Amino acid sequence: DAMVIQNPRYQVTQFGKPVTLSCSQTLNHNVMYWYQQKSSQAPKLLFHYYDKDFNNEADTPDNFQSRRxxxxxxxxxxxxxxxxxxxMYLCATSRGGGGGPYEQYFGPGTRLTVT
Amino acid sequence: LAKTTQPISMDSYEGQEVNITCSHNNIATNDYITWYQQFPSQGPRFIIQGYKTKVTNEVASLFIPADRKSSTLSLPRVSLSDTAVYYCLVPPGRSSNTGKLIFGQGTTLQVKP
Incomplete structure (x- = not known):
């Protein structure tokens, strides 16, 4: 089945130690999104890629970067x-281009713990 | 992007119909109305989307009045497995290359036996 895969599902890192979360998709969608969801809060969009074009949200800290x-x-x-x-960090994908908005398909998320 | 307002929580019993209303007073002409469902420790899942009047699929119905300043998600005959958070969103439509989603607080629906 076509899907959005996130690895790892759980990640523990130390304060100040760089960490990378990964997302892959078999849907062949143009657009990929990263959301941050803290406990009991709604998902918050960090940035998205439309093909190779990176789009950062204005309030996303510089500490967060992305590569596609x-x-x-x-x-x-x-x-x-x-x-x-x-x-919890959620990856999502969707089709892009005029004629949307298109349904976003979310991965299961990676839960990040910082010690 | 249009801001949405919905009840923080709702309770229901199995077998009942549940209606969740969302207010989006400053919705733009180009915006659509979209609902997502999220279970604990999972990513959100698309439920339904519409622009005006009524949309129905195998999961839910979406009612949108003529002024489009509010919408109602209707879940027929809920079961315990419908316990989740339901988000109402208004992403931009056809003029946008991406349907960027800005999530509001959502409505936590608790279905009781």
Missing amino acids: PNTSFCFLDIRSPGLGDAA
């Missing part, structure tokens, strides 16, 4: 994680 080496993969890099970055 090809259509299928997208990475979230947290350069110096703080305790406040502990959260």
Whole structure:
């Protein structure tokens, strides 16, 4: 089945130690999104890629970066994680282009713990 | 992007119909109305989307009045497995390359036996 895969499902990192979360998709969608969801809060969009074009949300901290080496993969890099970055990180994909909005397909998320 | 307001929580019993209303007073002409469902420790899942009047699929119905300033998600005959958070969103439509989603607080629906 076509899907959005996130690895790992659980990640523990130390305060200040860089960490990378990965997302892959078999849907061949143009657009890939990264959301942060803290406990009992709604998902918050960090940034998205439309093909190779990166679109950062205005309030996303510089500590968060992303890479999309090809259509299928997208990475979230947290350069110096703080305790406040502990959260569920959700990757999503959708078709793009005029004629939307298109349904977003979410992965299961990676739960990040910062110690 | 249009801001949405919905009840923080709702309770229901198995077998009942549940209606969740969302207010989006400053919805733009180009915006659609979209609902997602999220279970604990899972990513959100698309339920239904519409622009005006009524949309129905195998899971839910979406009612949108003529002024489009509110919408109602209707879940027929809920079961315990419908216990989840339901998000109402208003992403931009056809003029946008991406349907960027800005999530509001959502409605936590608790279905009781």
